[in-house]
Amino acid sequence: MTEMTYREAIRSTLVEEMDRDPTVLLLGEDIGVYGGTFRITEGLLSRYGPRRVVDTPISELGFIGAAIGMAMLGLRPVVEVMTWNFSLPAADQILQNAAKVRYFTGGQVRAPLVIRGPNGAGVQLSAQHSQSFESFYGHFPGLKVVAPATPADAKGLLRAAIRGEDPVIFLEHAALYGIKGEVPDGDYTVPFGKAAVVRSGHHVTVVSYSRMLHLALSAAHRLSGEGIECEVIDLRSLRPLDMETVAASVRRTHRAVVVQEQWRLYGAAAEISAQIYERCFDDLDAPVERVTGEDVPAPYARNLELLAFPGEEKIIEAVRRVIA
């Protein structure tokens, strides 16, 4: 075990995988000379040279499409999007090519690449720079969508993503880059589709992922002081989605709260709640609660922004409602 930040976990995994496999290369805006907007790729240009650490123009459609083409020819590109907000010009490439080429060619062409970068709500970044894409990309078969909440998972999931056979949407969270945690040493992977029970409890199951996990955990800590024990689950990957672990927990606790940062309508929490009803209807002692962002573009003003995204308080209130 080594203690490191989420950022360091991502960087060291990139280094280990690039050392191990010469077909792994990086592309993105300002990842080389500049060192990466979030300094993930700092130092990698001098280590691997400009053919493996490719600074691209501001041309998401072009370079993400090109990375897909590289993957088709046997390379394993890891693309950094400056933030997932800027993946939209390339959505055509990701959704129409990467997600589907294996299927419509009957398995003849594959596109194993990783697209990674910060996702989620920021600090007063307002409408165009503060949103989450897990439901958007998670909707499309052919893609895998992961959202690590801890440094250990950032490492394990990224390694699995790079070594896998599929296009992976790797959603980091800008607010998590600085968090520290113990990371297992060596050749460590976290398989997709295996949720983690991060805290056990018997009163209610709180399902979350990415940054919301940390809010759920501190809410659980506070509720524990009142004698309410939350079981907190980190989904880790949104597609594939490990509903087995969630359902098993709900069958023990009989109550569920699903927490997500993004918008409510058609969001991941809607899917997860529906599946809880499908699988555990007879086990439930209360309706499933959803804690989500408000259905508005992210506002700039600090007070409005605080209202727009879920905080610890909203999770505590939701838990109290399902317990009542």
Add this chain to the structure above:
Amino acid sequence: MERVEERVAVERMLDWYRRMVLVRRFEEQTERSFRRGKIGGYLHVYIGQEAVATGFLDAIREDDIFFASYRDHAHALLRGTDPRAVMAELYGKATGVAKGKGGSMHLVDVARGFYGGYGIVGGHLPLAVGAAYALRYQGTDRICLCFFGDGAVNSGAFHEAANLAGLWGKEGMCPVVFVIENNQYGMGTSVERASAVPNLARRFDAYAIPNERCDGMDVLAVYEVARRVVEEVRRTGRPYGVEAVTYRFSGHGAADLFQSYRTKEEVERWRQRDPILLLERRLRERGALDDARKAEIHAWAEGLVEEAVAFAEQSPDPPPEELYTDVYGADP
């Protein structure tokens, strides 16, 4: 043109003729099959444009690769993909090139370097640029062809792909040949009505990509350019753009019956320069083709097409289990 003709052996020209006739007969059959409801979805044929893919695909090596748009039947057939498997794909059968999961717009044959037909206008251009980079990254001298229509030139994907290609080409890292199949129309919109600069080859000037136009109705002219360009791209690792000026005789798709956007006279005028007719004239002048030989070749092509249809008709539908295969690969 005489000079070029002398360099191209008559056997090679006869071979082009055979292939072009096969492609033509095959596609005429697909139009009939579409009308009979045997082929579903969209069906975009290449009739009139055959010289372009014929010339280019004959100028590349066996280990080179290529991408195409949804107008892709000719590309597969010309590269030697079994016509039976192509027809079976159009019929949505398990024996098709993509097990019936791709259809007309997504033909593919990776074993022959064909990385697929794509259904979104311009969407495959960036893929070809990345593929070309990969070929150099892997230390080979293989090259990549990318075929697309005149309409695609106005998409953002064209400009982003061209810019990256020009940029990476400076380092010798982008051996891609962009082949504009300028058939004069994007659906019902003529090049003049869609392009601020209708000389499409010149678009490449903006990205420092050498370019030229060629007569896309004359397979000799196409081949001559293709051979030179492909070898230059192979040597330099830099991209090149070719605009092949051609024409489609059929509708945009099989459902485009009335073609009110163009006149019969215009189509007729272009038909005078039918690429198969032009080549036939050449071969006759050289005494390499007479009526008997011609009949033999057409009968051979018709035979292959009949065989392909019979194969497709008799092939089984994909089994229901195929619904869920090829979505994901193996877990790491």
